[in-house]
Amino acid sequence: MKFLHVCTFLLFSILAFSQAKSTSIPISSDRELVEQHIRFLASDELKGRRVLSEGIEVAGQYIADYYSMNGIKPLGEEDTYFQKVPLKISQPAGSGSMSVGKESFELGKNLVILSGKKVDLKQHASIFAGHGWIDSTRNHDDYKNLDIKGKIVYVLPGTPESSSPMAVFEAMASKQAWASEKGAVALIELYRLNNFPFQFFVNYFNKEQISLSKDGKENSDQMTYAWIKETDLENINALKGKASFLSDLKHSGVESTISICRNVVGLIQGSDPELSKEYILVTAHYDHVGVGEQGGAAYSEEDSIFNGARDNAIGVSALLSTAKLLAENRPQRSIIFAAVTAEEVGLLGSKYFADHTPVPIEQIIYNINTDGAGYNNTNAISVIGFGRTGVDDLLFKASKEKQLEIIPNPVPEQNLFDRSDNVSFAVKGIPAICVSPGITSFDAVLMKNYHQVSDEADTIDFDYVTKYCQTFAQATQLIANWTQKPFWVTGDKYEDAGKKLYGLE
Numbered sequence: 001m002k003f004l005h006v007c008t009f010l011l012f013s014i015l016a017f018s019q020a021k022s023t024s025i026p027i028s029s030d031r032e033l034v035e036q037h038i039r040f041l042a043s044d045e046l047k048g049r050r051v052l053s054e055g056i057e058v059a060g061q062y063i064a065d066y067y068s069m070n071g072i073k074p075l076g077e078e079d080t081y082f083q084k085v086p087l088k089i090s091q092p093a094g095s096g097s098m099s100v101g102k103e104s105f106e107l108g109k110n111l112v113i114l115s116g117k118k119v120d121l122k123q124h125a126s127i128f129a130g131h132g133w134i135d136s137t138r139n140h141d142d143y144k145n146l147d148i149k150g151k152i153v154y155v156l157p158g159t160p161e162s163s164s165p166m167a168v169f170e171a172m173a174s175k176q177a178w179a180s181e182k183g184a185v186a187l188i189e190l191y192r193l194n195n196f197p198f199q200f201f202v203n204y205f206n207k208e209q210i211s212l213s214k215d216g217k218e219n220s221d222q223m224t225y226a227w228i229k230e231t232d233l234e235n236i237n238a239l240k241g242k243a244s245f246l247s248d249l250k251h252s253g254v255e256s257t258i259s260i261c262r263n264v265v266g267l268i269q270g271s272d273p274e275l276s277k278e279y280i281l282v283t284a285h286y287d288h289v290g291v292g293e294q295g296g297a298a299y300s301e302e303d304s305i306f307n308g309a310r311d312n313a314i315g316v317s318a319l320l321s322t323a324k325l326l327a328e329n330r331p332q333r334s335i336i337f338a339a340v341t342a343e344e345v346g347l348l349g350s351k352y353f354a355d356h357t358p359v360p361i362e363q364i365i366y367n368i369n370t371d372g373a374g375y376n377n378t379n380a381i382s383v384i385g386f387g388r389t390g391v392d393d394l395l396f397k398a399s400k401e402k403q404l405e406i407i408p409n410p411v412p413e414q415n416l417f418d419r420s421d422n423v424s425f426a427v428k429g430i431p432a433i434c435v436s437p438g439i440t441s442f443d444a445v446l447m448k449n450y451h452q453v454s455d456e457a458d459t460i461d462f463d464y465v466t467k468y469c470q471t472f473a474q475a476t477q478l479i480a481n482w483t484q485k486p487f488w489v490t491g492d493k494y495e496d497a498g499k500k501l502y503g504l505e
């Protein structure tokens with residue numbers, strides 16, 4: 001029933017389009033199109049466009065159809081508009097406990113199981129291995145002269161150099177890989193971050209985890225990787241001195257599966273023989289958070305759908321408006337449109353795209369992203385990353401034409417640059433900005449709809465949002481035809497990455 005429902009819905013949307021194309025219905029105004037995009041994408045039928053849901057599949061098809069209608073070329077896989085993004089979905093262990101010496105640990109209380117298949121080990125050979133760290137440049141190897149094969153290995157958090165929270169989290173993947181390679185059955189890390197409550201860590205890892213799959217195959221880790229709260233382990237110092245000791249470990253296993261979601265990617269080939277080798281990348285995420293508990297905020301029986309009209313149907317509408325404008329007025333540089341997925345679960349669609357660009361990444365010279373929490377100033381647009389990539393005059397020109405002001409880098413304490421897809425490209429060195437509707441602060445007006453079930457199309461000011469979309473499209477056009485090539489301003493955080501990417505050193 002469900003599948004049929006989606007198919008029927010899809011058929012209607014495609015039929016509506018083909019009719020609009022084949023009959024003599026007058027061309028829709030920008031405002032009509034903007035409203036149509038937002039009403040469709042934020043409709044209850046799409047159920048909040050949660051990644052890996054039926055609703056987001058329909059949204060993706062809608063975007064692909066619109067590209068197609070406007071003569072945008074497919075730039076996904078196998079001559080389609082879709083780039084497959086493999087996600088690893090891990091379900092936490094349902095039960096678990098362990099004990100060492102006189103101390104015992106309970107899952108969710110002072111024990112977190114991060115990965116590993118089901119185990120039940122009793123009085124099992126265990127060993128302490130320093131930080132479990134290897135650094136050949138410093139001639140440091142905690143496993144030198146230690147045989148950890150088949151054993152439970154206890155390690156300190158972080159590295160010999162640092163046990164700051166950042167260092168601890170960054171070291172995790174390498175430590176897990178080394179212990180696994182050397183044949184340990186379990187790696188137990190001792191948690192001792194005083195200013196970072198263990199319960200936060202428990203809550204974070206004790207729910208479904210979504211991450212990019214490394215190889216697109218089922219790759220559940222065999223070895224158990226767990227954390228215990230060290231303050232409960234009084235005799236750890238005694239253990240450190242022992243060559244080996246015994247411990248018990250039992251848990252029901254972390255199950256991982258691989259699922260595919262999709263970026264929707266299209267191309268306009270630039271008109272200039274030389275400049276068309278340079279690509280401007282236009283991005284907007286088209287996923288949102290879904291229904292009910294998935295939304296992580298208040299909902300009711302009458303309304304449980306997080307429609308995501310502002311976040312980010314507005315942005316997708318701006319991207320589609322840009323596709324239409326530039327298809328009708330082909331710019332000198334080439335344009336890649338990427339409606340990206342899985343932003344709400346960790347910017348995963350854009351990260352995947354940045355690692356698998358359909359053209360050589362150094363030919364992508366700019367990223368203009370559109371995303372936002374909503375708006376509380378309809379006389380302006382916001383530009384996150386304003387003043388950093390040399391295009392400010394072009395942005396002023398585009399916004400002035402629609403009588404809109406620019407709010408540069410609003411609400412700096414929210415660190416917005418690092419909270420949307422633009423950052424996935426900035427870290428690679430590509431000059432990037434995020435354009436958003438006008439916000440002055442995260443005040444009550446903004447928070448009323450931000451990630452709430454009330455973020456619906458009916459509450460949108462379509463006159464303003466049309467101007468927003470037109471401004472975004474025009475800004476993109478100006479950058480695509482600019483006689484100069486944008487680059488990070490001197491001293492920017494990403495200047496070095498940019499120089500490396502484009503071979504400017």
Ligand SMILES: [Zn+2]
Nearest residue numbers: 311312371372
């Ligand atoms: Zn967003």
